[in-house]
Amino acid sequence: MTKQIVEMMVNGETREVMVEPRELLIYVLREQLRLTGPHVGCETSHCGACTVEINGKSVKSCTMFAVQAQGAEITTIEGLGSPDGLHVLQESFKEHHGLQCGYCTPGMITRAHRLLQENPNPTEEEVRFGMAGNICRCTGYQNIVKSILAAAAEINSASEAAQ
């Protein structure tokens, strides 16, 4: 099949890839760009392990063609922070034990990041429903919710202090 060139902005860098029209974005991210933080869980958009941010929305990258990402601005978990410089949410998931096997974690944090952009001061109920598209099989979600609420509180108090 004829390959196409797709140009996208990934974690702040312009990247150009050659893709087949039916290639899914998750595979292009993982295999061509070596961004293996987003994981393949179910390949049917139910589990959320592949969640990335595209043009300001949470997207399950296993159900989007790479060609649809032409010109898009994409943030993966790798774009939020690094092991030596954690984002507030990443620090919070670590400190509040918001993970066990860790496989869902990149998708969880990426989704939580967008959730807090949409709603900077969510109630527990809003977090629970806002995260309902991301499945975790290990934690029972308690510590995930706690991590997100703690991060929201920290971000809000930091921005208040800045004002």
Next chain:
Amino acid sequence: MSAHKPLPHDAARLHVTGAARYVDDIPTPADCLHLAFGISSVAAGTVTAMDLDAVRSAPGVVAVMEAADFDVIPDCSPSNHDEPLVSDGTVHYLGQPLFLVVADSHLAARRAARAAQVSYAETAAILTIEDALAAGSIFEDGPRVYTKGDVTAALAGADHVADGRIEIGGQEHFYLEGQAALALPQEDGDMIVQSSSQHPTEIQHKVADALGLPMHGVRVEVRRMGGGFGGKESQGNHLAIACAVAARATGRPCKMRYDRDDDFLITGKRHDFRIDYRVGFGADGRIAGVDFTQYVRCGWSMDLSLPVADRAMLHADNAYLLPAARITSHRLRTNTQSATAFRGFGGPQGMVGIERVLDHVAHILGRDPLEVRRVNYYPPAQAASSDTATGDTPGAKTGAPLDTADLAGRGSVRVEGSSGGGRRFGAAYSPAPAATGNTTPYGMEVEDFILHEMTEALSESCDYAGRRAEAAAWNATQPVLKKGIALTPVKFGISFTLTHLNQAGALVHVYQDGSIHMNHGGTEMGQGLFQKVAQVAASRFGVGLERVKITATDTGKVPNTSATAASSGTDLNGMAVKVACDEIRARIARVAAPHLQAEPEAVIFDGGMLRADGAEMTFEEAVSMTYMARVSLSATGFYRTPKLEWDRIAGRGRPFFYFAYGAACTEVVIDTLTGENRILRTDILHDAGASLNPALDIGQIEGGFVQGAGWLTTEELVWDAKGALRTHAPSTYKIPACSDRPDIFNVALWDRPNREDTIYRSKAVGEPPLMLGISVLMALSDACAASGPAYPDLHAPATAEEVLRAVGRARA
């Protein structure tokens, strides 16, 4: 000292940044090939013709392997040599691998696998329990039977006798990371395998067998799994073997991962059960005798079904002293996926059986089910005997609150008080001590029973009695929505019932700079094993955790390991690491002691220092000194669990080192018009001994409860009449989501040292909390019972449909 501290998971920093590598994330050489199975589309019969031309000519395909390509088809079974890698012509279930495609990409392999033209001569599939019983399709020579006392006489002499039946569905593991393996061919025919497996030694053994190599020709490495839950104890064998034989055939690295639908269709799940019971009991609810018949659908191959079925029998008593009992277990061979290990390993199903019996008894007598449960409890533990009270319990932890500052605000019901057993609870409905004896139906003495105190503490902290009265008042006035509440206990036996598996090894190196490299046979699947064991190592050397490097499980470092299963990971590997650390520590102490003007035994390792009688030196100085003295800074450690003696055929002995306990109280509401239901509140009190890491343990408890509740409520596996699993993706198989939670969820640890000498007196915590989920099923039963006079006979999973049916039965 880091033991007992609620520290984060060792790889948390990597997990939260996406930098933690799973098998599919490992960079592969450019010539790596990718594999997929072609699978059968019928459940039983023979393959009459298989045309693979279109598969071979599909784009990207490098090779196709079928039965005829092997002199001997590699076997994938962990037990019985009955699982050929690809079908030998006989089809045993819908989803069975028939051939293997080797292609230049994952997608190419999967696409090609669908191009096969296969014809079958179908035979009648054995799918149900009735089918299997009628056909005599069983494993072993007949049912296993464990007995205690004279059940027939006990039933004949009882005031009341009741019969019943409960169907208990299976469960898909749904580890978020599907099965995966990668094989890298080495010089001289050797093979290195990366596998997402709970059992690297088994992978090594099976791959070596498939390649005709001694085990030393295969090295297996497992850094982590994205969840296991028992589903990666044996089910990863096929992928690792497929990769190895394809790598051998092509000379190129080979990787395989199942996509989610294939994972559902090919791999085994939790065993589904039917349990029939006849129980005799008195007017006070005390059981005189119970006769259980457990029917276990094992699927097409033996896999781990025998020990799973055994463990179900071993938990048919749960927390209750049964004066007379007979447990009959039928292990049925069916044309379905081969049911396998799943967190609890049969224990949960056996436990649901007895909890159902007590619920039924209480309903007949019109008594509070908790009262009936408590009257049947085993007698309380006596104080530990002196020989078990001398273990290594540093820091005099007994009864002292643990350092759990970050758990504050969790709404926990931390229970303070003196440690140890023996205290009788004093609520209004306290029963007299149970009838004589403390012996299980398999002849083991229950010496450590602490559920009287735990039940008392939990029922008070969650106001069981008050809320039960409120629910009754609500139900008396509300015609549509009915509430139910139940408090159920867990007593779970800790040890592999195959006694020889209760062993573990460790390898510890201390380098010249004072850094420590730690390895053991356990695998990390998210449970925090590596973190807990690192805390042990850091504590033994009295150094900070940052000094300890936790490395991937590797069959080349620690050989002959057991699966990380049966909740035993920390108990076994923690002890083995402790032994290795203590060996090195003693050597360092001998070298350093003269410089501290002390005897080696007087040297204390603490705070990164060696101290004795006021003299001290840094750990690095002591290590360097030991190296210069030409003394080894490397040691292996080995541990075997004591006290075990078990005859699984006779059903007699001591299969377990100790029991782990827990109790959960759950309140639910159901809609009697639709069957829709919600968990309103759950309170849990769980026994992790003197917890090695309270944060990780509470994580296991919360996750285990939710997984158990999912098993018994929304997670329904549906096979159609042809044996096709129709629920083969998360679109149709419903595991709990973030929004499906109790409105109120309180979890607390029962922080008391294990009376047995385990690692820092902690207790295993992997599986037991799953069974706390039984409180949800029993609360739903209670709510259904509130809709009518009859017993609702609620089956599991209690989906909305099943709740609606049970409401109908209650009203009949």
